[in-house]
Amino acid sequence: MSLDRQRIGAVARREFLTTVRRRAFLLTLIGTPAYFAVITLISTGAELSGRHQALDELRAVGVVDSSGLFAGAQREIRTEITPDAPRFGQRSPLPAASLAFRTEVRFYADAATAEAALRGKEISQSVIIPPDYLENGRLRRYARSNSLFSNTDRRVIAAWLARNLVFGRVDSMIARRVARPAEGEVLYALNRRGEFELKDEAREVLDFLVPVMFSMLLGLSIIIGGQYLLQGVSEEKESRILESLMCHINADELMAGKLLGLGAAGLLVIGTWVGVGLLVSGPMLAVLPIRLPIWLLGVGLIYFLLGYLFFGSILTGIGAVTNNMREAQQFSVWFTLANFVPFIMLTTILTRPDGVLALALSLFPPTAATTMMMRLTAQNGAVPPWQVALSIALLALAAWIALRGSARVFRTGLLMYGKSPSLPEILRWALRP
Amino acid sequence: MLRVLEVTKTYEERPVVDRVSFEVRPGEIFALLGPNGAGKTTLIRMITDILRPDSGEILFDGRPVEARDRREIAYLPEERGLYRRSRVIDVLAYFGELKGLAPREARKSARTLLDRVELGDWLEKQVQALSKGMQQKVQLCTALIGEPRLMILDEPFTGLDPLNVQLFEEILHERRAAGTTVLLSTHQMSKVEQVCDRALMINRGRVVLHGTVRDLRRQHADHAVVIRTEDTLPNLPGVLAMTTTNGEYLLTLEPQVSSDEVLAALVQRGIRIESFGIATPPLEDIFVKVVNQGLGLEREPRMRDGAETLAGKGR
Numbered sequence: 001m002s003l004d005r006q007r008i009g010a011v012a013r014r015e016f017l018t019t020v021r022r023r024a025f026l027l028t029l030i031g032t033p034a035y036f037a038v039i040t041l042i043s044t045g046a047e048l049s050g051r052h053q054a055l056d057e058l059r060a061v062g063v064v065d066s067s068g069l070f071a072g073a074q075r076e077i078r079t080e081i082t083p084d085a086p087r088f089g090q091r092s093p094l095p096a097a098s099l100a101f102r103t104e105v106r107f108y109a110d111a112a113t114a115e116a117a118l119r120g121k122e123i124s125q126s127v128i129i130p131p132d133y134l135e136n137g138r139l140r141r142y143a144r145s146n147s148l149f150s151n152t153d154r155r156v157i158a159a160w161l162a163r164n165l166v167f168g169r170v171d172s173m174i175a176r177r178v179a180r181p182a183e184g185e186v187l188y189a190l191n192r193r194g195e196f197e198l199k200d201e202a203r204e205v206l207d208f209l210v211p212v213m214f215s216m217l218l219g220l221s222i223i224i225g226g227q228y229l230l231q232g233v234s235e236e237k238e239s240r241i242l243e244s245l246m247c248h249i250n251a252d253e254l255m256a257g258k259l260l261g262l263g264a265a266g267l268l269v270i271g272t273w274v275g276v277g278l279l280v281s282g283p284m285l286a287v288l289p290i291r292l293p294i295w296l297l298g299v300g301l302i303y304f305l306l307g308y309l310f311f312g313s314i315l316t317g318i319g320a321v322t323n324n325m326r327e328a329q330q331f332s333v334w335f336t337l338a339n340f341v342p343f344i345m346l347t348t349i350l351t352r353p354d355g356v357l358a359l360a361l362s363l364f365p366p367t368a369a370t371t372m373m374m375r376l377t378a379q380n381g382a383v384p385p386w387q388v389a390l391s392i393a394l395l396a397l398a399a400w401i402a403l404r405g406s407a408r409v410f411r412t413g414l415l416m417y418g419k420s421p422s423l424p425e426i427l428r429w430a431l432r433p
Numbered sequence: 434m435l436r437v438l439e440v441t442k443t444y445e446e447r448p449v450v451d452r453v454s455f456e457v458r459p460g461e462i463f464a465l466l467g468p469n470g471a472g473k474t475t476l477i478r479m480i481t482d483i484l485r486p487d488s489g490e491i492l493f494d495g496r497p498v499e500a501r502d503r504r505e506i507a508y509l510p511e512e513r514g515l516y517r518r519s520r521v522i523d524v525l526a527y528f529g530e531l532k533g534l535a536p537r538e539a540r541k542s543a544r545t546l547l548d549r550v551e552l553g554d555w556l557e558k559q560v561q562a563l564s565k566g567m568q569q570k571v572q573l574c575t576a577l578i579g580e581p582r583l584m585i586l587d588e589p590f591t592g593l594d595p596l597n598v599q600l601f602e603e604i605l606h607e608r609r610a611a612g613t614t615v616l617l618s619t620h621q622m623s624k625v626e627q628v629c630d631r632a633l634m635i636n637r638g639r640v641v642l643h644g645t646v647r648d649l650r651r652q653h654a655d656h657a658v659v660i661r662t663e664d665t666l667p668n669l670p671g672v673l674a675m676t677t678t679n680g681e682y683l684l685t686l687e688p689q690v691s692s693d694e695v696l697a698a699l700v701q702r703g704i705r706i707e708s709f710g711i712a713t714p715p716l717e718d719i720f721v722k723v724v725n726q727g728l729g730l731e732r733e734p735r736m737r738d739g740a741e742t743l744a745g746k747g748r
Contacts, residue, residue, distance in 0.1 A: 236516075240513060244509070247481045247506065250500065
């Protein structure tokens with residue numbers, strides 16, 4: 001069947017302009033990054049304030065020492081916290097401002113007295129050290145409250161125990177080092193180029209964030225374009241305009257125009273996010289140790305095009321066989337989720353980017369784009385070129401099959417209203433030449 | 434212009450269109466009739482290349498319908514809609530572009546058409562702000578834009594008030610005068626009688642009537658005449674039955690008596706005749722009769738005075 005470029009262009013132009021002029025588009029464009037920014041700020045702030053709060057509440061700790069090991073122990077714990085952000089800046093000109101917290105250590109004769117002090121809010125925690133502590137390390141800690149996700153208080157008390165176990169028995173410097181044996185550790189790890197690279201805290205955060213960010217952007221751009229397609233086809237079915245259109249344009253041209261126009265709308269969203277993101281955080285990014293090869297952009301674009309073609313074709317077919325947007329979304333959610341499956345297995349993929357799971361997911365077309373982007377941007381493992389080539393080839397094949405099948409389903413399903421066809425019927429349409 | 438030759442379309446082993454053949458001539462208004470489910474929409478979809486026939490051939494300008502013919506054929510389907518949240522001018526210009534017009538030309542053409550259907554003040558409004566009748570007019574414009582040579586209109590008058598029906602008819606006649614051929618599918622038989630030259634009726638996928646509207650009505654006429662007079666009609670020889678309504682007499686004649694003989698008898702008796710004509714059934718009755726025959730039911734059509742008076746036929 002011959003395709004008319006002028007008609008495809010008209011459809012693509014209309015789909016693009018109609019979509020980008022919608023309020024919902026603006027909401028996606030501005031609202032989504034704003035939402036993530038707010039969530040990040042809230043969670044970072046909550047994490048920091050959680051640590052502060054834990055130390056702030058730890059003003060006094062009660063100790064019942066039945067072992068006698070801590071008779072001469074220090075009666076005060078001093079803790080300093082340096083906020084994370086300036087720590088990126090071993091390259092930053094701004095000095096990190098630290099916060100100091102003081103915890104008083106009070107000794108009690110027995111557990112009952114300590115408990116009474118705890119209940120009476122004189123102390124916030126009590127540590128019961130039994131006589132055989134040295135042999136088996138067992139002790140009990142009582143707290144007025146317990147945070148699910150913070151172990152700051154535990155770390156503070158553990159450091160006090162370690163330091164005071166040896167306090168007065170060895171040199172004070174040794175005692176301090178026993179309490180914090182890896183305080184000044186600097187880790188170097190092999191990167192994908194085979195070089196040992198400094199793995200500081202900032203680097204670790206980036207090693208995690210960069211792959212997540214890139215694959216999330218890719219996954220979102222694929223799905224945003226796909227969702228626009230689904231919405232467009234569903235609206236046309238609901239408004240019953242399709243039969244009028246089909247006299248002017250054939251189903252293949254209509255589908256091609258939609259794929260082009262709405263793919264461009266999806267790209268515009270991602271382009272804007274990336275552009276604004278670079279503008280806003282450009283100075284900070286300049287000092288961050290992010291080193292990504294330029295070819296990655298090209299590979300990302302290929303994955304976007306193929307992934308969008310694959311998911312977009314399937315979602316267009318779904319839009320054609322369902323009667324309205326609600327029905328369409330019920331079916332499409334499964335395919336949309338497939339694109340984000342790699343995020344569920346994020347830790348495994350980033351820990352072992354060359355592992356079996358990562359390889360399998362990057363070859364399986366529905367998860368290939370996001371998984372491969374994760375692997376390619378992960379800092380601790382190089383992806384062999386043959387794997388990238390095979391992944392792209394398989395995704396291209398799947399996209400072609402999805403496009404052909406969906407075009408057939410689209411042609412048949414567009415003018416059908418009422419009961420949605422069964423899966424065997426849809427498959428029959430998809431396979432019919 | 435359009436030739437449909439032995440076209441068949443089958444769904445789940447049931448022929449929906451069964452060996453249908455007809456021809457639509459350039460510049461005529463051709464009616465496609467049939468009860469619901471007769472296969473009209475399937476036939477139209479095949480003509481517009483939305484569906485492909487299982488067998489048979491559809492020729493446009495003497496060759497099979499192909500992609501480029503989409504610019505020459507316009508279709509206003511019965512189940513129709515518009516982009517509700519788009520501006521009227523944008524929707525129409527979009528259809529113009531799909532018809533092959535350049536974007537600027539499409540907008541210009543859309544404005545002209547909207548002015549013609551008296552919606553010139555609404556072109557910047559969203560479609561959903563328009564009344565149903567106004568939307569109907571925009572839908573007609575989607576078929577008119579690009580000046581197609583063949584317009585296929587499926588129930589174009591549904592939901593329109595009499596003024597807008599009149600406007601539609603005017604536009605149809607304008608287009609016809611400009612050389613556009615119209616294939617009209619409707620259940621409003623009075624409109625078919627008023628505007629169509631020829632008609633084809635299908636039932637259960639098969640052609641059951643085909644010919645000029647006048648011939649169809651005459652073919653199905655019973656042996657009767659309709660006379661309008663202010664005088665009281667006497668008993669006439671050869672008349673089996675006589676009924677009167679509002680000064681109009683319906684005389685059912687014996688088989689061997691001709692209408693000429695009845696007219697002569699009336700003149701001879703000095704009856705002042707305002708009009709005299711062969712009683713032809715309305716198309717609607719013929720439609721009902723033919724469909725019922727198809728279902729094995731029989732019902733006689735009503736008699737009505739047609740436009741075909743004897744005087745009108747040159748006597």
